[in-house]
Structures are given as C-alpha cells and as structure tokens.
Amino acid sequence: MTREELAASVLGAATDPATFVSQTFIALGGDSLRAMRLAALIEEQLGLRVAVKALLGGEPLADVLAGAAPVEAGATGGATHTAKGAGERNGAGDDSAVSPAQRGMWLIERVAGGSPYNLVFSCFVEDGRLDREKLTKALAETVARHEGLRTVFRESGDDVVREVPPAHAPDVTAFTHDGPVDGFHAFVRRVGAEQGRLPFELSTAPAYRFLHFSHPQGREAVVLARRLPRHRR
Incomplete structure (x- = not known):
C-alpha cells in the first residue's frame, strides 16, 4: 500500500x-x-x-x-538504554537502535494494544501430565541463550530504544478446564484467543506469553502467543 x-x-x-x-x-x-x-x-x-x-x-x-x-535502522534520537550501555557489548556502537519494523510494532502496540495485528499463535497438545517446573526451567534456559527473547522497548523522548536485560523468566499462566473433556480444545482456543489479545507491555517484558491449559482427565496444552514485527518485502 x-x-x-x-x-x-x-x-x-x-x-x-x-x-x-x-x-x-x-x-x-x-x-x-x-x-x-x-x-x-x-x-x-x-x-x-x-x-x-x-x-x-x-x-x-x-x-x-x-x-x-x-527511517535509518540505527537512528533512535535518544540516549542509549541498553543493559550494558553504549559500546560496551562486543565493542559495538549503539545497542539501543531499533529497526523500522520494531519501532512500528511498538507504535501499534502503544496505540492499539490487544489488536490481532501480526499476532501469531502456536499450540502444543500432549496426553499425560506436564511437569511445569521443568517447562519453566527449559524456557528460562532458552531465553537466556537468545537476546531476541529478552528484548524490551522503552520510550526515550518521542522515540523508542531497545534494551536487552541480562535475564528474563517467562511467566507461564495456568488455566484449568473443569468441564467435559471433549470441550477441552474449544476451551483452549477461546481462552487462548482472549489472553493472546491482551495488550503487551513492551517496556517490561518481550512480546510473547505462554499459557498452560490442563484438564483433570489428563489433557494438557501449551499455547505461545507472540507479537511479530512486520518486515517490509
């Protein structure tokens, strides 16, 4: 367009x-x-x-x-707000630089937070019981290895800067379906959509959230809802 x-x-x-x-x-x-x-x-x-x-x-x-x-990818118009400061990581320059797609995502979330715009859902369903402690540990270890999974965006004047905290522990919100087991999938879809469309607070946490669904008869599901920047073609 x-x-x-x-x-x-x-x-x-x-x-x-x-x-x-x-x-x-x-x-x-x-x-x-x-x-x-x-x-x-x-x-x-x-x-x-x-x-x-x-x-x-x-x-x-x-x-x-x-x-x-x-828009120049390296132009932020504000001071450096990275966890390690300007030029301290691997001798690089301004680590707070955001791409046009990232800045656009931030603006969209700021103006229309909770919209389905560029919202992606992934769902994993298994029979049996999920060990939440092991899941949480595995997620934390994965996030620790990838900066992109720890990236947050903070306002700086009329602009936005990127910050990568040294650590981030993803929350896993639990939901239990006590109704008939054959309604479990519908429950996951409905609640997952509701939770996924809640606004992301990009200044305090990355643009994704994990949801854990369970049923007393041994059904389990994990939903990942994430906001993706839209890259121009």
Missing part, C-alpha cells in the same frame, strides 16, 4: 485521497490516536517516518505525507 492508501484506511473507507491536497489530517476527521496509528503503519510497512505532530498541524495532508523520510 502507498502512504496515501494507508492514510485513507485510517481515516475511513469513504475518504477521497484527492482531498489530501487541500485538507489537513484533522479536517479529514483525524485525531491524535489516528495520527499515531497512521505514523506506525507508514513506518512499519513502508520504512518511512511521519511526525505525529506534523499530522496534527496545519499543513495539507498531501504535503505531510510527501515529507515522509526514510
């Missing part, structure tokens, strides 16, 4: 892009939430940055969209 098509999708299906030449974003029905959503979509899908302040200003929308500039 073009930036004009994205703007029209945010403003409403009845919006005529031809009016962008003479009308401001506000005059076309936009507000601060729609401005943040449009900025997030343009950045995530097109790799261009449009200032929310400009969208809410007095320029015609066409001029604001035309002024969109490419």
Whole structure:
C-alpha cells in the first residue's frame, strides 16, 4: 500500500485521497490516536517516518505525507538504554537502535494494544501430565541463550530504544478446564484467543506469553502467543 492508501484506511473507507491536497489530517476527521496509528503503519510497512505532530498541524495532508523520510535502522534520537550501555557489548556502537519494523510494532502496540495485528499463535497438545517446573526451567534456559527473547522497548523522548536485560523468566499462566473433556480444545482456543489479545507491555517484558491449559482427565496444552514485527518485502 502507498502512504496515501494507508492514510485513507485510517481515516475511513469513504475518504477521497484527492482531498489530501487541500485538507489537513484533522479536517479529514483525524485525531491524535489516528495520527499515531497512521505514523506506525507508514513506518512499519513502508520504512518511512511521519511526525505525529506534523499530522496534527496545519499543513495539507498531501504535503505531510510527501515529507515522509526514510527511517535509518540505527537512528533512535535518544540516549542509549541498553543493559550494558553504549559500546560496551562486543565493542559495538549503539545497542539501543531499533529497526523500522520494531519501532512500528511498538507504535501499534502503544496505540492499539490487544489488536490481532501480526499476532501469531502456536499450540502444543500432549496426553499425560506436564511437569511445569521443568517447562519453566527449559524456557528460562532458552531465553537466556537468545537476546531476541529478552528484548524490551522503552520510550526515550518521542522515540523508542531497545534494551536487552541480562535475564528474563517467562511467566507461564495456568488455566484449568473443569468441564467435559471433549470441550477441552474449544476451551483452549477461546481462552487462548482472549489472553493472546491482551495488550503487551513492551517496556517490561518481550512480546510473547505462554499459557498452560490442563484438564483433570489428563489433557494438557501449551499455547505461545507472540507479537511479530512486520518486515517490509
């Protein structure tokens, strides 16, 4: 989609892009939430940055969209907020840099947290009993080996920076289905969807959560719900 098509999708299906030449974003029905959503979509899908302040200003929308500039992956506009500090890890530069896709994901979650946008579900079902202690230990060991599974995003002024804490222990939330065993799968699907669409607090934990479902008759399921950045093609 073009930036004009994205703007029209945010403003409403009845919006005529031809009016962008003479009308401001506000005059076309936009507000601060729609401005943040449009900025997030343009950045995530097109790799261009449009200032929310400009969208809410007095320029015609066409001029604001035309002024969109490419986002540089290393540009954060803020101080370094990594766990080890700037340049301390492997002699690298600014470890707080976020990609356009990551910044777009952060904006989308900030504006429309809990939406199904780029939300991916994985479900693992087994007969028998799951050892929760071993599962929790295995998850913690896996997370410790991969920075991406510990990455959080914190605000810095009007921008966002990436931070990798030295450790993160994923929570495994438990749910028990006490109804008929043949309704177990439906229970997992319903509750999994509800829990998966709860907003992610990206400043304190990575964009995923584990859910453990059980039934007294020996049915078990583990659901992983995660938010993925959308990379441009």
